[in-house]
Amino acid sequence: MRVIMANRYFLGYLGGVERYIASLAGELGRLGVDVVVCAAGSDALVQFEGLAVKTVPSQAQLRAFVNRGADVVHAHLPRNPFSFAAMRAGHKAGMRTVFTPHAFYPDGSALKKLAKAVTDLTMTRHTMKICDTVVNLTPQDQADSIRNGLHREKSVIIPNSVSIRELIELEDKSRDILPPFEQPYVLHVGRFHRVKNIPFLVRAHRRIPDHHLVLIGQDDGELPAVRELVSQLQLEGRVHILERADRALVMAAYMNASAVVLSSRWEGLPTVLLEAMFFGKPFVASDVGGNGWLVERGAPGMIFKLDDEDGYVSSLAAACRIPASALAGGRALVADEFSWEVNARRLLNIYAKSN
Known part of the structure; x- marks a missing residue:
């Protein structure tokens, strides 16, 4: 079976969607x-x-590449002309088409929100019409897709996942790495982008005197403002920023953290929370996207209302008291429900059924 994974971005820094594609494609390759x-x-x-x-x-060369032949075209991200062109080419060629939205981000200015609304009434609805299957990551993602024209019978929920094989290898490599941060600390891993709402974590950290805050991620427009805020609040000695780190160092940062924190304005199902669970760490996350659903599934984490500083501070204190037995259960939950070793086979069954 030949599968084309289509997404506008891939090479270079791998964000959440690109890491999803890479890990899924790697596991599918192992399945032949x-x-x-x-x-x-x-x-x-x-x-x-x-x-x-x-x-x-x-897009002309994209269509030509798809037309050379494949059994399945699996496109990623909504409101994306590149993915839409790949889906249309596959549909017109009689190939099976699978679409994974990941998340319908509402963030943006009034003008951007208007542009997204127009796109959802046109491109997004046509995408939902021509695809054979939509792979939704969470019930929230599924509800958003239905709101944008998806017929429910086309939808299957297969959550974002991580490669247990890769994480075990990285765990072995990272075990003796000591991150260059003072301990104890809480950890945020993610790009410096407005949707990640990192200034909220910095401001709230004035009320968390017993931990440092470590921020790991590449700049996506917000890093200068975050640095300025850290300086304004005189938190230079307690908030540490690492713009670039290899995977082994990031894994070592997980392994030595007290908790992983996330204050995003919107998410799908964040890989960072699954990685935190694998490494036996509790998480504290804003109640957006699939974060709350993950806790409902039994994840050892705490949810707080978006931008609620009191809720965040109390949730962090509670998360740091989660017992070791519950944290061990989080690792088991990842292996059972949120691993590519399990979920790539589910996707392969969808590809095969479609054909």
Whole structure:
């Protein structure tokens, strides 16, 4: 079976969606599936982390690449002309089409919100019409998709997942790495973007004197403002920023943290929370996207209302008291329900059923 994974971005820094694609494609490859990732870029075919990646400079070349043949086109992210073009090409060629929205981010200015609304009434609804299956990550994602024209019978919930095999390997490599931060600390892993709401964590940290705050992630427009806020609040000695870190160091940061924190304005089902659970750490997250659903599934974490500083501070204190037995249960939950070793097979069954 040949599967084309289509997403505008892939090469370079891997965000949550790109890491999803890479991990899923890797596990599908181990199951004997021929997977090629197709992304925007100069015309090239390269290998990246063992995956074949075809980059195309235009939608015309994207359509031509899809038309060369595949059994399944699996496109990612809504409101994305690149993914939409791949879906249409696969649909017109008689291939099976699978779509994973990941999340319908509402964040943005009034003008951007209007543009998203127009796109959802046109491109998004047409995507929902022509795809054979929509893979939703959470019930919230499913509800958002139905609101945007999806017929429920086309939807299956298969959550975002992590590779247990990869994390075990990284755990072994990271065990003796000592992160360059003072302990104890709470950890945030994610890009410095407005949707991540990192200034909230910095401001709230004035009320958390017994822990440092470690922020790991690449700048996506907000890092200068975060640095300025840290300086204004005179928290330079207690808030630590690491813009670049390899995977082993990030895993070591998880392993030595007291808790993982997330204050996003919107999320799908964050990989960072699954990684925290794997490494036996509690999490504290804003009640958006699939965060609350993850706790309902039994994850050892606490949820607080978005931008509620009192709720965040009390939730963090409660999370740090979660017993070791519950934290061990979180690791088991990841292996059972949120691992690619389990969920790639579920997706493969969907591909095969479609064909």
